[in-house]
Amino acid sequence: MNSTAEAELFDAIIIGGSAAGLSAAQSLGRALRRTLVLDTGEPRNRFADQMHNILGQDGASPAQLVEAGRGEAQRYGVEHLTAGVHRVSESTRADSVDRTGRRELVVTLDSGVQLFTRSVIAASGLTDELPPIPGLAQHWGSSVLHCPYCHGWEVRGQRLAVLATSPMQLHQAQLLRQWSDRLTFLSAGAGELAAETLQRLRSRGVVVEPTPVIEVTGDGTGVTGVVLEDSRTLELDAIFTAGSLLPRDHYLRGLGLAREDTMVGSFLKIDAMGQTSHDRIWAAGNVASPMATVPLSMGMGSFAGAAANAALVTEEFDLAEAGRNQ
Ligand SMILES: Cc1cc2nc3c(=O)[nH]c(=O)nc-3n(C[C@H](O)[C@H](O)[C@H](O)COP(=O)(O)OP(=O)(O)OC[C@H]3O[C@@H](n4cnc5c(N)ncnc54)[C@H](O)[C@@H]3O)c2cc1C
Numbered sequence: 001m002n003s004t005a006e007a008e009l010f011d012a013i014i015i016g017g018s019a020a021g022l023s024a025a026q027s028l029g030r031a032l033r034r035t036l037v038l039d040t041g042e043p044r045n046r047f048a049d050q051m052h053n054i055l056g057q058d059g060a061s062p063a064q065l066v067e068a069g070r071g072e073a074q075r076y077g078v079e080h081l082t083a084g085v086h087r088v089s090e091s092t093r094a095d096s097v098d099r100t101g102r103r104e105l106v107v108t109l110d111s112g113v114q115l116f117t118r119s120v121i122a123a124s125g126l127t128d129e130l131p132p133i134p135g136l137a138q139h140w141g142s143s144v145l146h147c148p149y150c151h152g153w154e155v156r157g158q159r160l161a162v163l164a165t166s167p168m169q170l171h172q173a174q175l176l177r178q179w180s181d182r183l184t185f186l187s188a189g190a191g192e193l194a195a196e197t198l199q200r201l202r203s204r205g206v207v208v209e210p211t212p213v214i215e216v217t218g219d220g221t222g223v224t225g226v227v228l229e230d231s232r233t234l235e236l237d238a239i240f241t242a243g244s245l246l247p248r249d250h251y252l253r254g255l256g257l258a259r260e261d262t263m264v265g266s267f268l269k270i271d272a273m274g275q276t277s278h279d280r281i282w283a284a285g286n287v288a289s290p291m292a293t294v295p296l297s298m299g300m301g302s303f304a305g306a307a308a309n310a311a312l313v314t315e316e317f318d319l320a321e322a323g324r325n326q
Helices: 019-030 060-075 169-176 195-203 251-256 294-325
Strands: 012-015 036-041 079-082 085-090 105-109 112-118 120-122 125-131 160-163 181-185 207-209 213-218 225-228 233-235 237-242 244-247 257-261 266-267 280-281
Touching: 012 105, 012 112, 012 294, 019 036, 019 060, 019 294, 036 060, 060 079, 079 257, 085 251, 120 294, 169 181, 169 195, 169 244, 195 207, 225 237, 244 266, 280 294
Parallel strands: 012 036, 012 120, 036 079, 120 280, 160 181, 160 237, 181 207
Antiparallel strands: 085 105, 105 112, 125 244, 213 225, 225 233, 257 266
């Protein structure tokens, strides 16, 4: 970012520089928009060495994707700053109201610096808050996993477990049976299972273990098993589970944007192009769509960038017409 940027007006500020944010940046940069990406460098999948189920990027690391995406966006003039965003608010600058009566936005960094922009794209992802079981978090992304499409192939046929944190993991247990016939459902977090459910799981050879897990064990390279509350141990090669999904959208809270209650919590409400209930703010990727993978986040970012550009184009025609009619 150049040194005068603080006082200038960006066409778009993108909060988050990973799959969704850099895709939005590419759309906006290629549309000749003055665009700034603000990023704290902590993509959700940073715990994994490799990414999968991404066309053209299979096996690449999360860092490689970000580096390539950043380079591509920079080629189109997109600026980049390593900084956290504290707040997005309506501008109260005296000259901030344009001729159509709409206000620009102020992006306040954690450092207190304020930046001004005509549009914002929130692409800051989410945080996985894992269950507080000793040993679990240490293996997150290597042999404690969340998505069979992303990592199931790598552990196919191995001794797998699904560690339930809610009744929703019943679905995950059924799904994982596709990747291995040596599957245990650690069901305590799912509550008591109905007799028909137990019968259905057992009909496909899934072992159901209702005793709570008190520890995940490892050998320094990966998971080796779990210790149950009654001191029994189970030997395992990998565990699938799900944490609480917490959208990283605290900087938008002051604007009172519409939200939606999903099965996994409250997320920003967006339309098909990623627009929030604010006419200058779009959202893309996991911050608004908890189930989005890398390719889906890229698609959402690309759409949101194009939609923000289209809104600016409309505004420029509105301003030109208003000027001619004066
Ligand atoms: C362990 C693990 C492995 C995964 N493996 C795969 C896989 O193999 N294939 C796949 O398709 N998906 C995978 N996923 C899912 C994938 O991580 C997400 O779908 C994807 O990262 C979402 O992209 P995003 O751009 O929305 O958010 P993120 O990639 O999380 O990026 C958000 C960015 O915003 C930044 N940020 C956050 N808050 C602020 C702020 N206030 N100010 C400035 N910057 C901020 C963060 O530092 C981060 O760089 C995996 C997830 C996990 C947890």
